[in-house]
Amino acid sequence: MGAIAGSATQLTGPLTASRVRRLSRGILKHDRVCTEFVARIGAAHGGGKCKLDGMKLRLSAAIWAGTAGLLGCSSDAHDGAHAHHGEGGAAGSAGASNPSGGASGASGASGAASSGAGAASGGATASACPENPTPLRTAGTIVALPLELVLADKPFVFGQPNALADGGSLVPLNFRFYISEVQLLRASGEPPIAVDVLTAAGAPLPYGVHLFNAEEADSSTLRVLAPPGQYIGLSFALGIKLACNQERPSTLNEPLTDVSQMTWPHTGGFLFLRYEGRYTAPGSAGSAGASSSAPFPPAVHMGGNIMDELVPRVTALGELSVPENGRLEKGLRVVMDDIFKGATSDADVSGMVGLPPTDDSIAGERLRRELPELHVFVLEP
């Protein structure tokens, strides 16, 4: 695939749907030919202005319509890509627009590179990534879930040296991830219940997205508005849905701006999870620049791409007994052991599309693909 995009001469020929898809995938790895790619797509669809804004594709509505059509995507799902130019255009689509079922099918398994067709075509006028999504309910009980980082069953303290079993230490320097589309799980096969994600003040979060940022104590608690009842756990998208991932950060508000530090090459969209840390082996001064083969990789950058619904869905099992009155607080552990285990696994990352294949993004992709086998999130007893 890389060879296809790596050679400009191979950009000639009929633009069949499959060919465009292959080309665009390759281009996601080789941004240098992107300009030529979009120019050809533009020429095939009535021209129009198109340019490469770094790694962020900025295409006119006409080009997106043509490209998206060939890709089997919704053209309006890319609205954010051209909204910058004030060209308008309808938005809508994305199966993920239904908060209750959005990430279903995006399991994070290696085969999760589902077709962009997951974003259904349609000319709806509402944004597929609304800043103020319609609340799912107006009443319920606030369930507060403090996110507690643990490593080897001990608190994993951000920004401080954490002693390791091997005698070394690990200082986390940056750790953040998105949570969205939270569902509460019920026993006996009943369908899960989608719930709104709230601010500390109890209002729905913009875009329905919570950004955990280890630097900010305010972000350390996930809050949802839940119907009273008995639940066996929760599941959520560890990232953001495709429709939001396709938007340009400059057209959005927090937590989906550059300030999130989750914007990366926009061919990959936003990062879903970002970790950086400094591992110091026993008796050494530090490991800045250590390779990802170290037991604790210096960087793990997990993301997807702007064509496929790749956000992984994770489950945290444990009893949740939500009362009718008051509020419920229950710790939600973030098991760093499993994050490192996934990131340093030998998971096959072939077909990786979107993020440039660097050590950090490969570690992230390994983690993404291994997530179904891991238990990164665990509800406290």
Add this chain to the structure above:
Amino acid sequence: MAARSVLTAWMLLSLAWLAGCSGGADGTAPEGAPSLIVSTSPAGFPKGTNRERAPADNVLTLDRALLGKRLFYDPLLSRTNDISCGTCHQQQFAFADPNTVSIGVDGRTGTRNAPSLVNAAWGKTFFWDGRARSLEEQAGQPIENPLEMDLALADAVAKVAADASYVEGFQQAYGEAPSEASLQKALASFVRSVVSGNSPYDRHLRGDDSDFGPQRKRGEELFLSEKAECFHCHPSGSLSNEGFFNNGSYIEGGDTGREQVTGRVGDLGKFKVPGLRNIAATAPYMHDGSLATLEDVIEHYAAGGRGDPTTDPLIKPLSLSSEEKADLLEFLRSLTDAALLEDARFAP
């Protein structure tokens, strides 16, 4: 005649602002020169005008910005009556300081290079270590800093309140006599009004490449590539993710930066990622002004920093040819909004 034209333009601008006009029709891109009052965010910056970014208790108005400008350039706010905010934040240098570190009252030298104030309206935290979370909170600290202006805020208020024209100005802007809070709010209002969004790069982002030739495009492409990796901290458009990173300029025993605010060992040597608008005008570089030129900055990153083990794991030696370094340099030069540097509306 010229003065009358300027006055007329100023009045029209004021009226436009009072009417709620805010520039670009699409709400994202500024058009033309920056405004003293309300400007849309430069391309790539977070949404919203600088007025919308102001806190509810300090709505950006013309009166407040003008009062803030007068205070900004008034050495009255220093103990020795010879240092103003504008001493270290000079317009011709994009409101940064050409000195390695700031020089305050009695010739005292500070510890850091004064950063540019341009586009601070969209900032999240302020100072190199991010210790202030609003421009209002930021504004008073240099006044009180013994190495800078060395004047207690209460004393600054007393000096200002002794001037009848200031009292009138505060009354007009804030409906009250000068106070510590309103003094800081006024200064913040002026800083919030300083917007730069008309560099060749900004125009390039708006589709005008008339001053963004092939070398600048190559430099931009490199800047945004995994080869140079600049964009991870300086993302396209805004050119700062407002984060704190140890970019390899820290050496053991030096200024520990963010660590002084958080107490975290992991924050040792971390400093705020600066925005890069007008970067060619803001030499010297880094928190300590230790790099004299942009060429030095490029070499710093090409070398992967100074080798301290606390350096961020994402900072690694780069393999850049001399041509590529020249392209990067030319791209960085395209970020200069020349009009801003001499715009009379921001001058004393």
